[in-house]
Amino acid sequence: MDSLIGFAKGDRPVEFVAIVIAVALLFAAHALLPAAEKHRARQPAVYLGLSLSFGLLCLAATSGTAGARILYFFYTLFLLASSGRSLVLLAVDVLFGRRTHRAPPRIFRDLTQAVVYVIVLMLSLRATGVEPGSLLTTSALLTAVIGLALQDTLGNMVSGLALQMQRPFEVGDWIQFDPDPRGIGQVTEVNWRATTVMTNDLVEVIVPNALLAKNQIRNYSQPSHVSRRIVSVQGPYNVPPKRVHDAILSALAGTQGVLADPSPWVQTRNFGENGIEYAIYFYTAEFAQRDRIDGLVRDRVWYAFQRATIDLPFPTRTVHMHASSEDRDLRESERELERRDRMLRFVDFLAVLPAEQHRKLAASASVHMYAPGEVVVTQGDRSSELFVIDRGEVVVEFARGGVPFVVARLGAGKFFGEMGLMTGEARTATVRAHTECELLVIRHGPFHDALASTPGVVEKISELLAARQAELEAIASQRPLLEPSQDRSKRLISQIKDFFKL
Structure with missing residues (x-):
């Protein structure tokens, strides 16, 4: 409080330097941020404006009173918060972005900012004569209660950091996080608490990071966008498998979404109750369209079987009964x-x-x-x-x-x-x-x-x-x-x- 009054009288240049530094950092962040990210500089500007407002109110308040100390606390808090926010923008968004040529992960940005805000809070308390250590030691019970309440949140945060360090997937990748086929989707966001996935049904699923860290994750977009698909069909027992294989492979040639390299192949999988089961293995680079491509493959196989006079087997319990005569035939x-x-x-x-x-x-x-x-x-x-x-x-x-x-x-x-x-x-x-x-x-x-x-x-x-x-x-x-x-x-x-x- 006294330092602020001294700054108003021109006796404390440190306060003046702190404000100048905050303004300089703000202008540097605004100038160096990419055009699409310049809106992020509004937050430190608001903090700086609030700091100056509390500083003026503090000057008008009676020195030494509790109200004046509270106003001085908020003046210091917002001044340091403005500088801290500008420093994070310069370090994370500007330097990290330019070195890696990509946007920094949101969880990394949020955690860095959280650490800076904690430091700012500690410095602001110390500036007003309050020792942060004494608050922590005198409120051990409160700290324990808060720790238990934030157990899941902290677990998600640590899991999110582990995911960012290992990088098993990135935004835009197609992943499967659950054995259920409905647990397949495209990653749209990764933050400190959860990962957001958009499924093919256009349903947004928010998956806690702790759950992703425990489960097995299948990434269909890494190391390349090429993934293998399997479509099963049945053929009759009275047609040789080689003939069925040739008919299926001829059907796949030129099918939209089916890659020629790696080449598709057919496996005689099983001798079923109704016919021989064949598995068609093919590769596609359009995983988002996998259901449509699977349908096209089945369509082409039907036409190929028709041309090759290969009948698709019916269930053995189906009985066809119709009246027939030689004259009509x-x-x-x-x-x-x-x-x-x-x-x-x-x-x-x-x-x-x-x-x-x-x-x-x-x-x-x-x-x-x-x-x-x-x-x-x-x-x-x-x-x-x-x-x-x-x-x-x-x-x-x-x-x-x-x-x-x-x-x-x-x-x-x-x-x-x-x-x-x-x-x-x-x-x-x-x-x-x-x-x-x-x-x-x-x-x-x-x-x-x-x-x-x-x-x-x-x-x-x-x-x-x-x-x-x-x-x-x-x-x-x-x-x-x-x-x-x-x-x-x-x-x-x-x-x-x-x-x-x-």
Whole structure:
């Protein structure tokens, strides 16, 4: 109190220096803090304003009274608190942030500030003539009661410090803190008492740090964002596991969210009651979208099984009962055969086949289904199937300089793959399902039988194919072709006869 009066009279330069230091620290903190953090300098500014206000009230009060001592205590407390707060901002937010190039953990900032405030309180009590040690020794019972009441809080604080030192996770990481799958979420905040986690259900879960320190923590974001997923499916007993594995792996190729490296793999896990159980192991870098990616994998497996004529097993206790007759089954088969025969009429070069061979070819055709985005054929691959679009739409992509671009869109009634069927040439373009598609597939073997039993059709087919190929290549290359149509037809005749060994 006397020192403050002396400062007012100009006899105590120490008080003046203390205020100057507090103001200098405040301006330094405001100037050096990042733009987004400058609002933190408001707190020491408020403390400094309160200190000056209590100082003026103290000067107006009667010296030596209890009221004057209380006013002087608050003057000293807020003056030191302002300097302490500014020092913490400079040391933690400015120096630590610039050295580590990241924001300091909140728990580290809060604990540092708490220690500074305790020191400020002790110094303020001493400045007013009160010894802090005497208060602690005379209130042992109160200290014990407070210690017991803060036992859990102190445990959480110590656990929070341990988590910050070990750093098992950071803000933004996906962790699992409970065996229950609902205990998975993204860390949004770590403070001195608890860690806040946001689950996929957009539910905020506040987990005490002491609980995290005791439990096993799974971090799906460290050391990298790549994590493994497992999806289980069942296959029938009458299909070899190798065939099921190949169908599943072909379904995973190009599935959104599934990484090609590390490559996925399939495990024959168990022989179950209803079928063989398979575990699909794949990797993803999009853990937040894991449920959606798992669903996409199951969708693709269903389509792959349908194309490979692999039935998903039903429970053994399911009994299918339906009335059937040979006449009705025969009529249904005839209707389906007529439909396929009509579909093949859209293929112009097949029109030269006799009706009987045309119908046999329709009977040998199979129906394949593709999911949106799935690749039907890949540019550069060798295969010998012709595809006729029964339902849906596909896009034809041509790669030039490593960059694919769409050259055509084909809908119901269109066909592709004729050169692979006729000559076995590598695919000149990639065809991808744009919507869910149902394709009629003509294979090499049945078509060979049709050509072998119908002499003379090879020349007619080659003329039609030569014209069609010339048109497609002109579109892809965007320049006129140098090879005459007759020469192309002769070359195709030779290739077709060699390929079919006619």
